[in-house]
Amino acid sequence: MGSRDLSLYIGPTGMGSQIEAAVESTQLVVEETTAAGVGSLDDETSPDCIVTDHDPPERDCFELLEAVPPEIPVVLAPSGGSSSLATRGLRAGAETYLDPTTCEDGAAAIAAEINRITAERYRNDDRIERFTSLVSHELRSPIQTAKSGLDLARTECDSHYLDNVAETIDQLDQLIDNLVDELKHDEIAVEMDAVDLAAVVEETWADRTGATLSVESELPTIEAERSRLRQLLDNVFRNSVKHGGDGTTVRIGVIESQDGSDDTVGLYIADNGPGIEPDRREDIFDYGYTGSANGTGFGLAIVSEIVEAFDWEISVTESGDGGARFELHNVKEF
Known part of the structure; x- marks a missing residue:
């Protein structure tokens, strides 16, 4: 999907401003309604996470969960929720449920959750980048050695077993290409x-x-x-x-x-x-x-x-x- 370093808060602008002051390493976009929040999601705007205060209509919460791609975590943070809403929201695909009214500083608690999620996503991105580099470079070296050895073996003998080895090497090469491509897919x-x-x-x-x-x-x-x-x-x-x-x-x-x-x-x-x-x-x-x-x-x-x-x-x-x-x-x- 599109841009990163972006989180979305759906709720009152006053609370949104307080959260924005406390978040780290991400830009916070504030929308007052679920309709506006859903409307802001497209291929160019893919937030690290979404926090919704979905008050007043409860159905807006589930409309949001249905509209958001599953790879984007959604945090339910209603100013007037209930345990039954929390259970149903989590079952519907929400990442976490947070009741800001039970916290000493609700805005700070929401900001801390956004910071936790974005930091985790950045760590995962770093792991994927390192693993992609390992697969792309470190694994190709022994495959290239095997290809060179196969070429030398062909100069000394002509066996159908060498064809089998060549086919296996090509298969491994293709597997690496496909794996690297899939790991990079979201970035392409x-x-x-x-x-x-x-x-x-x-x-x-x-x-x-x-x-x-x-x-x-x-x-x-x-x-x-x-x-x-x-x-x-x-x-x-x-x-x-x-x-x-x-x-x-x-x-x-x-x-x-x-x-x-x-x-x-x-x-x-x-x-x-x-x-x-x-x-x-x-x-x-x-x-x-x-x-x-x-x-x-x-x-x-x-x-x-x-x-x-x-x-x-x-x-x-x-x-x-x-x-x-x-x-x-x-x-x-x-």
């Missing part, structure tokens, strides 16, 4: 621009052996982010070839518009592999789900997240050859 802002789909398809498929790509229609220039589009295509191509094996044919083309829209198109990527059982088609985009023993469970989950970032839609069905057919919809032509 998608910048849409005109992208020549045909050129990106050709680049992404290049040097892929043992399989055939068939472009079945003229591919348009679309609105996307080039690097993320290439990652999307690579993961879908990789999935098709991995499950289909040698001799796999992957077909890509344009889906004829069903709604008469002139500015959006549909795209399909289909293969002649074993296909995906109907009862598994919703699960394949979940993190950790894999249909093979050597799968990572990241590839198609990342595809789904890129599709969401692009504001596209994706589905999977059966291809004309009995394999898998991925369909992308709401793709804007440029």
